Amino acid sequence: xxxLDHAAxxxxxxxxxxxxxxxxxxxxNASSLHxxxxxxxxxVEESREALAAALGARPSEVVFxxxxxxxxxxxxxxxxxxxxxxxxxxxxxxxxxxxxxxxxDAVLWLEQHEGAxxxxxxxxxxGRVTPEALREAMGTGDDVALVSVMWANNEVGTVQPVRALxxxxxxxxxxxxxxxVQAVGQLAVDFAASGADALSVTGHKYGGPxxxxxxxxxxxxxxxxxxxxxxxxxxxxxxxLAVPALVGLATATALAVERQPEAAVRLAxxxxxxxxxxxxxxxxxxxxxxPVDRLPGNAHFSFPGCExxxxxxxxxxxxxxxxxxxxxxxGVPQPSHVLTAMGHEPRRARSSLRFSLGHTSMPADVxxxxxxxxxxxxxxxxxxxR
Amino acid sequence: MSGGxxxxxxxxxxxxxxxEVTGVHLALSQAPAALxxxxxxxxxxxxxxxxxxxxxxLGIPFYVxxxxxxxxxxxxxxxVAEYAAGRTPNPxxxxxxxxxxxxxxxxxxxxxxxxxxxxxxxRLEDGVLRRSVDADKDQSYVLAVLTPAQLAATVxxxxxxxxxxxxxxxxxxxxxxxxxxxxxxxCFIADxxxxxxxxxxxGPQPGPVVDALTGAVxxxxxxxxxxxxxxxxxxxxxVPAGDGRPRYVLSVEPVSRTVTVGPRSxxxxxxxxxxxxxxxxxxxxxxxxxxxxxxHGMVHGCSVTAVDxxxxxxxxxxxxxxxxxxxxxxxxxDTVLGSGTVARTAG
Numbered sequence: 001x002x003x004l005d006h007a008a009x010x011x012x013x014x015x016x017x018x019x020x021x022x023x024x025x026x027x028x029n030a031s032s033l034h035x036x037x038x039x040x041x042x043x044v045e046e047s048r049e050a051l052a053a054a055l056g057a058r059p060s061e062v063v064f065x066x067x068x069x070x071x072x073x074x075x076x077x078x079x080x081x082x083x084x085x086x087x088x089x090x091x092x093x094x095x096x097x098x099x100x101x102x103x104x105d106a107v108l109w110l111e112q113h114e115g116a117x118x119x120x121x122x123x124x125x126x127g128r129v130t131p132e133a134l135r136e137a138m139g140t141g142d143d144v145a146l147v148s149v150m151w152a153n154n155e156v157g158t159v160q161p162v163r164a165l166x167x168x169x170x171x172x173x174x175x176x177x178x179x180x181v182q183a184v185g186q187l188a189v190d191f192a193a194s195g196a197d198a199l200s201v202t203g204h205k206y207g208g209p210x211x212x213x214x215x216x217x218x219x220x221x222x223x224x225x226x227x228x229x230x231x232x233x234x235x236x237x238x239x240x241l242a243v244p245a246l247v248g249l250a251t252a253t254a255l256a257v258e259r260q261p262e263a264a265v266r267l268a269x270x271x272x273x274x275x276x277x278x279x280x281x282x283x284x285x286x287x288x289x290x291p292v293d294r295l296p297g298n299a300h301f302s303f304p305g306c307e308x309x310x311x312x313x314x315x316x317x318x319x320x321x322x323x324x325x326x327x328x329x330x331g332v333p334q335p336s337h338v339l340t341a342m343g344h345e346p347r348r349a350r351s352s353l354r355f356s357l358g359h360t361s362m363p364a365d366v367x368x369x370x371x372x373x374x375x376x377x378x379x380x381x382x383x384x385x386r
Numbered sequence: 387m388s389g390g391x392x393x394x395x396x397x398x399x400x401x402x403x404x405x406e407v408t409g410v411h412l413a414l415s416q417a418p419a420a421l422x423x424x425x426x427x428x429x430x431x432x433x434x435x436x437x438x439x440x441x442x443x444l445g446i447p448f449y450v451x452x453x454x455x456x457x458x459x460x461x462x463x464x465x466v467a468e469y470a471a472g473r474t475p476n477p478x479x480x481x482x483x484x485x486x487x488x489x490x491x492x493x494x495x496x497x498x499x500x501x502x503x504x505x506x507x508x509r510l511e512d513g514v515l516r517r518s519v520d521a522d523k524d525q526s527y528v529l530a531v532l533t534p535a536q537l538a539a540t541v542x543x544x545x546x547x548x549x550x551x552x553x554x555x556x557x558x559x560x561x562x563x564x565x566x567x568x569x570x571x572x573c574f575i576a577d578x579x580x581x582x583x584x585x586x587x588x589g590p591q592p593g594p595v596v597d598a599l600t601g602a603v604x605x606x607x608x609x610x611x612x613x614x615x616x617x618x619x620x621x622x623x624x625v626p627a628g629d630g631r632p633r634y635v636l637s638v639e640p641v642s643r644t645v646t647v648g649p650r651s652x653x654x655x656x657x658x659x660x661x662x663x664x665x666x667x668x669x670x671x672x673x674x675x676x677x678x679x680x681x682h683g684m685v686h687g688c689s690v691t692a693v694d695x696x697x698x699x700x701x702x703x704x705x706x707x708x709x710x711x712x713x714x715x716x717x718x719x720d721t722v723l724g725s726g727t728v729a730r731t732a733g
C-alpha cells in the first residue's frame with residue numbers, strides 16, 4: 001500500500017483533529033453578542049491570529065473561506081469587479097497559462113459573462129512564468145484589472161518567482177493574486193514578503209480539515225464580495241463562521257509551517273530517490289516540470305506509449321494510489337492544459353502520472369511504487385496499442 | 387456499468403461468483419455536460435454517478451473510460467451514414483459489435499482482465515448464446531453479431547432471470563438503481579426524435595413519393611432517410627390510393643431520393659439475402675432453422691443456403707417490413723446460430 005496523492009489531499013494532523021473535535025462541542029454563533037457567542041468568537045479570532053502569524057499576514061488580512069476554489073474565485077472575480085468599478089477601462093486579466101481550474105475557469109467565466117479580456121502569460125518548457133513574460137503581457141498596464149499567477153503548480157510542481165512577478169505587476173500599480181494552495185507546508189510562504197495583494201490557501205493540503213481555507217487580502221485592497229449576507233469577514237465573505245473547521249485549519253497551519261523547513265528537506269530527499277529509481281526502472285520515463293525549482297513532494301512523469309488512466313487503474317489494483325494530474329468531475333480524462341502549455345503534445349500529456357508526497361510518506365512508499373511500476377507500464381503500453 | 391439496474395446486478399452476481407471485478411462506465415457522449423439528458427439518455431452525469439454508487443455498494447473499483455470518439459465514429463456516424471444510404475441500422479447491435487465487445491473487451495484483455503461482464507438479457511453457457519428466459523427483455527438479437535472469440539471472453543449473468551427478478555436482486559442488495567426506469571430507444575438521441583436528429587445532420591433532401599402500382603407521384607418528402615420499409619404513419623400523401631386502403635413504405639432509394647409506397651400485401655418478403663455473416667454457433671449449410679429480422683420481431687421458419695458473400699434465406703411464411711441494414715439472426719429454438727445483415731429482399 002502506498003498513498004502517493006498528497007497533492008490531492010493529505011491526512012489530517014492528529015493535533016488538528018483533536019483541536020477541531022474539542023471545538024465541535026462549543027455552542028455559539030461567533031457573531032452573537034452573548035457569552036456563548038463571545039466564546040466562539042474568541043476561538044475564531046485566535047485561529048485568525050495563529051494563521052496570520054504562520055503565514056506572515058496581519059490578522060485583519062485573513063478572510064476565512066470554504067477552501068481554495070472559493071478563495072480563488074473570490075480573488076479573481078472580486079478584484080476584477082472592484083478594479084473595473086474604480087476605472088471602467090480596467091477590463092483585462094493577465095493570468096498564467098498553467099493555473100488551476102479554480103482560477104482558470106473563474107477567468108473564463110469573466111470573459112464569457114462580464115466582457116473581460118484575457119491575456120495568458122506563456123510558460124517555458126519547464127512550466128515557469130518569467131517576469132519578462134509577465135511584463136510583456138501587461139503592456140502599458142492601464143487596462144489591467146489584476147494579475148494572477150500561482151505560487152507552485154499543482155500538476156508538475158514548478159515553483160514560480162512570486163516576489164518578482166508581484167513586483168512586475170506593481171510596476172503598473174496592478175494588484176497581484178497568487179494561488180498558494182500547493183505551497184503551504186512545502187515551501188516558505190510569507191504573505192508580506194511575497195508582495196502579493198491576495199493569496200489563496202486551503203487547509204486540507206497540509207493536514208487541516210476539508211472545507212476550510214482562507215484568502216489573505218491586503219488591508220487596503222478593495223474587493224467585491226461573492227457572498228452577501230451577514231457581513232462577516234470584512235463584509236467580503238458573509239456566512240456564519242465554521243468555528244471547528246477554522247480551529248482545525250489554524251492548528252494545522254501553525255504546525256505545518258513550523259515543521260516546513262524540516263519537512264521540505266525530508267520530502268525532497270524521498271522525492272529525489274523516487275525520481276532516480278523510477279528513471280532506472282522505466283528508462284523511457286520523462287520527468288516533467290522544473291528539475292530544481294519544484295515542490296519538494298512532487299514528481300511528475302510521462303510514460304511514452306501509455307495512457308495515464310490505464311497506469312492509474314493498474315497501480316490502484318496493486319494498492320498504489322496516484323493521480324493523472326488534476327481530477328475531473330465527470331471522471332473523463334482530458335489532456336492537461338499544463339502540459340500542453342509547456343509545449344508537450346496531447347499524447348505525452350495523456351501519458352502522465354503525478355506522484356506527490358506528504359507528511360505521512362515513508363521510504364517504503366517509494367519502494368512499493370518502484371517495484372510495481374515496470375510491469376504496470378509494460379501492460380499499459382500493450383493496452384494502448386490495441 | 388451504464389448506471390442502470392441490469393449492469394449493477396450483473397456486477398453483483400459476478401462479484402458473488404468469486405470473480406475479481408472492476409466496474410467500468412463508458413463515457414460515450416461528446417458533450418457529457420448535461421446532468422440528465424432526458425429519461426432515455428444513457429450517458430448523463432447522473433447515470434455515471436448511479437453506476438459509481440452501485441460499484442461503491444459492491445465494494446469494487448470503478449473507472450470511467452472515455453470512448454466518445456470511437457462511439458461517434460463507429461456507432462453515431464455509422465447510424466447516420468446507413469440511413470443516408472437508404473438502410474435502417476440497429477445502433478445497439480453496432481455498439482455491441484464495435485464498442486462493448488471490441489474496444490472495451492480488447493482494452494480489458496490487454497490490461498490483464500479475463501473478460502467482460504454485461505447486464506444484457508441473454509444466456510451464455512459454454513460459448514452457446516441463447517435467448518433470455520424473459521422473452522420481453524431478450525437481447526440475444528443484438529448480441530448475435532458476436533464471434534465465438536468474443537463470446538469466449540463474455541459473461542452474461544442475467545439470462546436466466548426475468549427483469550422483475552433482476553429488480554428484486556437489486557433491492558435485496560441495497561442497490562439504489564433497483565427501481566430506476568428502463569432506458570428506451572436510442573441513447574444518443576435523448577429526445578427520441580430520430581427524424582429530427584437525421585435532418586440536423588443530413589439536411590433537407592426533398593424527393594418524390596411514388597405509388598408502386600401506378601407509378602404516379604403521390605407526395606413529396608424532405609428526405610428519404612426519414613423513412614423505413616414497412617412504415618405507414620407520417621407519409622403525408624397528397625393523392626389517395628385507388629383502393630382506398632392504407633399504403634406502406636416499400637422501398638427507400640437514396641440516389642434518386644425516391645420513396646416507393648404500396649399496399650400492405652406488397653410488403654411481403656419470402657427471400658432475404660444476408661451479407662457479412664457471423665456464426666456464433668457454426669452449422670453446416672444448407673440449414674433449416676428460424677430467423678428473426680428485427681429487434682423484438684416475429685420468428686419465421688426458414689432454409690438457409692450459401693451464396694456468394696452470405697446467406698440466401700428462404701422464409702416458410704412471408705415477413706413484412708423487412709428493412710435493409712437490419713440483422714437477420716438465425717435461431718435453433720432458443721439458441722442463436724449466427725447473424726447477417728439484410729442486404730436485399732424479394733417477394
